[in-house]
Amino acid sequence: MIVLGTASVIICAVAVAAAVTIHKKRLAICIICSVAVAFILNSKGFAMTRVVALLCVIFVQAFVVADDGGPWSAKAGLGFLSTSGNSDTTNLNASLNIGYDLQRWHHKLGLLVIGAESNGVSTAERYVIDYKAKWDLHDYDYIFGGVNYDKDKFSGVDSSLSETIGYGRRILNNDVHVLNAEIGIGFRQQDFADGTDDSSGIIKLAGDYQYTISETSAFTQTLSIEIGGDNTFTQSVSGINAKLRDALALVFSFTIKNNSDVPAGLDKTDTFTAINLEYTF
Numbered sequence: 001m002i003v004l005g006t007a008s009v010i011i012c013a014v015a016v017a018a019a020v021t022i023h024k025k026r027l028a029i030c031i032i033c034s035v036a037v038a039f040i041l042n043s044k045g046f047a048m049t050r051v052v053a054l055l056c057v058i059f060v061q062a063f064v065v066a067d068d069g070g071p072w073s074a075k076a077g078l079g080f081l082s083t084s085g086n087s088d089t090t091n092l093n094a095s096l097n098i099g100y101d102l103q104r105w106h107h108k109l110g111l112l113v114i115g116a117e118s119n120g121v122s123t124a125e126r127y128v129i130d131y132k133a134k135w136d137l138h139d140y141d142y143i144f145g146g147v148n149y150d151k152d153k154f155s156g157v158d159s160s161l162s163e164t165i166g167y168g169r170r171i172l173n174n175d176v177h178v179l180n181a182e183i184g185i186g187f188r189q190q191d192f193a194d195g196t197d198d199s200s201g202i203i204k205l206a207g208d209y210q211y212t213i214s215e216t217s218a219f220t221q222t223l224s225i226e227i228g229g230d231n232t233f234t235q236s237v238s239g240i241n242a243k244l245r246d247a248l249a250l251v252f253s254f255t256i257k258n259n260s261d262v263p264a265g266l267d268k269t270d271t272f273t274a275i276n277l278e279y280t281f
Helices: 006-021 026-042 047-065
Strands: 072-083 089-102 105-118 121-136 141-152 157-173 177-192 197-214 217-227 232-243 248-259 269-280
Touching: 089 269, 141 177, 157 197
Parallel strands: none
Antiparallel strands: 072 089, 072 269, 089 105, 105 121, 121 141, 141 157, 157 177, 177 197, 197 217, 217 232, 232 248, 248 269
């Protein structure tokens, strides 16, 4: 049902071989994985082909980054659903979050891949790459810079690239509650589903909250709003994390994303519900 393209297989094989033979050289692997991601995102063919290829890249990166600990950390999540009978459906989603924390610097790279097919027809295909760097001014205040790329082939906005800088405040930071708020400015470039595009300055408002319910469970909520000239983009992600074992957790998440201005005939709001197994490296 799912057949990987030859080129995608070759790239993923090279990345895996490199991880096995020179896994200490993180930079080399990250370059290889970045090339693979760029190639896959721009390739043609079935959505699930690209999704499966990106899964290989995601887990290679998680293995390489978290190999010997230190300031590096990584979490990888995977969700899969397949049905057959009156209808044949396949749903895949995967995520990777890589962190690097050293003194006052905090770096985070996030990857998200979503794909779905019904009776051989693609019904969902989304890729998100997000990078953010923070520099602590002191315990409660920090400045940040970030880049976000979001490509969704079944949304009114086909792709969006934003670059922002700003100020953040840790409002709560204890064993039970963590609450951060951010405000920033930047630029955004968008391609719409009807072939038009838009580039404008933006104001970004964001926040994230974590409530530790118990030693084995937590609730998380993130909210991001990008206010641009013609379009305001809002995304909310709610999640519940329950530990199954020391490094393995079951994660339920619900995502809402909204664009205020989309081509006629398309919905402004998209939602995504996922249940994933998440492994901490």
